[in-house]
Amino acid sequence: MNILIVEDDDRIADFLCRGLRAEGYRVQRAADGTAGLALAQEAARRQQSGDEPTVVVLDLMLPGMSGLDICQTLRAAHVALPILMLTAQASLEDRVQGLRLGADDYLCKPFDFEELLARLEALGRRGREWRPRTPNRLQVADLELDRDRMQASRGGQPLSLTARELALLELLMSAPGRLFSRERILANVWGTSEDPLTNVVDVYIRRLRSRIDRDGAPSLIHTVRGLGYRLEAPPEADR
Known part of the structure; x- marks a missing residue:
């Protein structure tokens, strides 16, 4: 908060x-x-x-x-x-x-x-x-997240994600292009009781990338060294 x-x-x-x-x-x-x-x-x-x-x-x-x-x-x-x-x-x-x-x-x-x-x-x-109304379906490029069913897909192909991976993906997709610090991700996905020195965020980002960026698909999750992560569509996806 x-x-x-x-x-x-x-x-x-x-x-x-x-x-x-x-x-x-x-x-x-x-x-x-x-x-x-x-x-x-x-x-x-x-x-x-x-x-x-x-x-x-x-x-x-x-x-x-x-x-x-x-x-x-x-x-x-x-x-x-x-x-x-x-x-x-x-x-x-x-x-x-x-x-x-x-x-x-x-x-x-x-x-x-x-x-x-x-x-x-x-x-x-x-x-x-009090939270603003949020869309039931999030989409960035060909990556989609159905919030009602908590089911993710890319290019129409369902992704097999754990509950924690889905929570992390939902956070990143809620504000495409926004930089999320490790501390912000930790607080939102794991809660404030988690050890702030843990590398769990980095581990889950790697796991999420391995599930999303398959079969040569353009990478959507980007690292900003020393600051955190953002999820955004590649430039060609906006044309």
Whole structure:
């Protein structure tokens, strides 16, 4: 899960970034409201394309644009990212206003880090429940994946793949041309409990290639050394 922290206090932001990264989250930070709104809008676009859910941790008093204005702008644009207001403004009126403008939760400073984690986990689960409609059939060049039957084929010939290989293929085919890091693949296909130093991703990529790129078919899975993998059609397949 991605956490977007919109906080102008460097001390608090540094504490949050270090703590959340240590818990295994991917973290972004914006120091003013304008930058925070732009990052939230970009996260929403990525999520529409199948990227991991993002939760926004939003301060109220920000330079450039207030947290309330950010929240109201996102909700007016039908952006459904979960929003946790994190602020020193603890009055009942402030909390009610934040929730009415579209915040999903409200936590007052000073806060307990364990409580923050629990609230983020709950919001993350809610974010995963909301997913954009995805096509039942994915296709890249002559490679197809029927998501309803979880059956893959290439050139009309069925492919015999294990459940894990199908999950890996589905991830890569969900965003053709997108570079997926080993860490992202590991988190999406195996879960965060898997040892991050394992070479299981590389092993399964090799296995998947051996099943897909048969009989001289053009390779569809490409390695970007030191960064990860992408699946895309060869240029001639687009003509």
